[in-house]
Amino acid sequence: MSNERLDRLIDEVAKQLTAGQPSSDFRARVIASLDRRPGRVWRPIWIVAPLGTLAVAVLVVLVARPFQGRDRGAESPALQRTGQTVTAEKPPITPKAETPTVRRPPSPPGGFGETAGRRQDPSGRAAAEVAALAPPPLEVPPLGVEAIGVAALATDSIAVTQLDAITPIAVEPLPTDDERPASGQRRSPNDRNE
Amino acid sequence: MSDVDLVARARQGDPAAFGELVERHRTAVYRAALAALGSHADAEDTAPDAFLMAFRRLDTFRGDASFKTWLLTIAWHQAINHRRSLSRVWRRMVAPKDQEEMESVLENVAAAGPTPEGTAAHHELRREVERAIRSLSPKLRDALLLAQSGEYSYDEIATMLRAPIGTIKWRVFEARRVVRATLQQRGYVDVQ
Numbered sequence: 032m033s034n035e036r037l038d039r040l041i042d043e044v045a046k047q048l049t050a051g052q053p054s055s056d057f058r059a060r061v062i063a064s065l066d067r068r069p070g071r072v073w074r075p076i077w078i079v080a081p082l083g084t085l086a087v088a089v090l091v092v093l094v095a096r097p098f099q100g101r102d103r104g105a106e107s108p109a110l111q112r113t114g115q116t117v118t119a120e121k122p123p124i125t126p127k128a129e130t131p132t133v134r135r136p137p138s139p140p141g142g143f144g145e146t147a148g149r150r151q152d153p154s155g156r157a158a159a160e161v162a163a164l165a166p167p168p169l170e171v172p173p174l175g176v177e178a179i180g181v182a183a184l185a186t187d188s189i190a191v192t193q194l195d196a197i198t199p200i201a202v203e204p205l206p207t208d209d210e211r212p213a214s215g216q217r218r219s220p221n222d223r224n225e
Numbered sequence: 226m227s228d229v230d231l232v233a234r235a236r237q238g239d240p241a242a243f244g245e246l247v248e249r250h251r252t253a254v255y256r257a258a259l260a261a262l263g264s265h266a267d268a269e270d271t272a273p274d275a276f277l278m279a280f281r282r283l284d285t286f287r288g289d290a291s292f293k294t295w296l297l298t299i300a301w302h303q304a305i306n307h308r309r310s311l312s313r314v315w316r317r318m319v320a321p322k323d324q325e326e327m328e329s330v331l332e333n334v335a336a337a338g339p340t341p342e343g344t345a346a347h348h349e350l351r352r353e354v355e356r357a358i359r360s361l362s363p364k365l366r367d368a369l370l371l372a373q374s375g376e377y378s379y380d381e382i383a384t385m386l387r388a389p390i391g392t393i394k395w396r397v398f399e400a401r402r403v404v405r406a407t408l409q410q411r412g413y414v415d416v417q
Contacts, residue, residue, distance in 0.1 A: 034405065041404050044354045045373035051265055053255040053272055058247045061276045062240055 228292035236283050247276055250293055253376045254300040257385070260370035261304035263359070271307050275300035294384050297377065301385040350413055357407040361400055368396035 054060075228249070234242035254275050258268035279299050286295055358366060364386075371382045372393070383390045 037405055037408070038401050040350070041354055041358070041369075041401050042373045044351055045358055045369050046375060048263070048355065048358065049256045049260045049370050049374035049376075051255065051259055051268070053251050054269060057251050057255075057273070058244055061247045061251075061273045062244050064273055064277050065240065065243070065280055 229288060232283060232286060232292055235280070243280055246292070246296075250296055251276075253293060253297060256374050256376050257297055257300045257371070258304040258307075260367060260374060261301065261308055267307060268304075271304050272300065275303045278303060290384060294381050297381055297385050350408075353408055353411060353413050354404060357404040358400075360407070361403060365396050365400040365403060368393050369400035372397045 226245075228246065231242045231246050235246065251272070255268055255272045258271040258275070259265065262268055262271065275296070279296050282299070286292065358369065361369070367386060368382065371377055371385070372379070377385070379390050379393055383393050386393060388396075
């Protein structure tokens with residue numbers, strides 16, 4: 032087959048590889064996508080995202096509020112025992128309940144001092160009642176340990192026995208240069224032994 | 226009405242004008258996608274996206290080139306991005322139907338020879354030519370397919386592929402030479 036015929040065949044096959052028509056509803060699909068896609072893409076971004084953020088913020092506030100009250104109630108008895116004031120440890124941003132320290136009623140005889148009088152919320156009162164019902168501290172007798180008598184211990188002598196005497200090793204001195212053979216040949220170790 | 230007039234109306238929000246542009250150029254866009262992707266299914270997916278992209282960028286069309294050239298450039302880049310995407314590779318691995326699809330097309334097109342043996346030989350040679358074209362490097366294959374599709378001028382191909390016209394012509398020539406050499410190596414064609 033000549034190159035020209037082969038080139039024609041190559042061109043023909045190449046043309047066939049790109050032959051084809053889009054489907055009959057192609058135009059309708061494109062026009063429909065023009066209307067549909069921007070809404071599909073942008074609406075979730077601009078509407079769902081702020082709503083989601085708002086929902087999370089509300090959820091955080093709702094969840095955090097009960098924990099705030101519980102924390103205050105739990106910490107008040109401990110502070111009362113150590114004689115510290117709450118205002119010393121609280122951060123500067125505090126709820127309104129902590130600010131009127133001047134208008135506090137006198138401490139109850141039961142002895143929850145400043146904090147008990149200041150707390151008006153039910154959780155604080157409940158903590159105080161729980162603390163009042165606490166059992167008295169346990170009295171544990173000290174553990175007595177007797178000293179061990181030194182005389183009672185049996186001790187062996189730690190004297191060190193003398194080692195055997197080492198016998199000296201006799202070492203024969205090496206021959207000097209004058210004693211070597213005159214021919215200049217080195218003596219073998221066997222010669223030395225002879 | 227010219228393409229430029231239709232573009233002006235489409236910019237003013239006339240969907241019918243853009244629809245007319247789609248109707249005029251849908252085959253050219255589709256075949257460009259087919260040349261890049263080698264699959265009718267992928268071309269069906271990509272071609273509408275090219276029109277959508279063009280619609281969103283209508284304001285950037287300045288009229289330096291024809292609307293068709295501008296649109297084809299967008300379509301070609303869209304198709305090339307699709308070709309590079311991993312999802313397409315995955316789809317090819319999962320459902321390798323395109324090869325069979327193309328082969329069936331070639332079977333239908335195979336020219337009838339004078340004898341059954343001649344027809345079979347011709348059919349086999351066409352298959353080998355198609356394999357050789359598919360195994361070309363993308364640069365050579367793209368140039369050959371676009372040039373032989375009959376839809377585009379060399380000017381348009383040069384703009385789409387961002388290469389000088391001389392380079393495009395050389396690529397087409399080189400593509401043919403490589404295909405011939407491949408066929409000769411496989412023993413389908415006598416060495417001239």
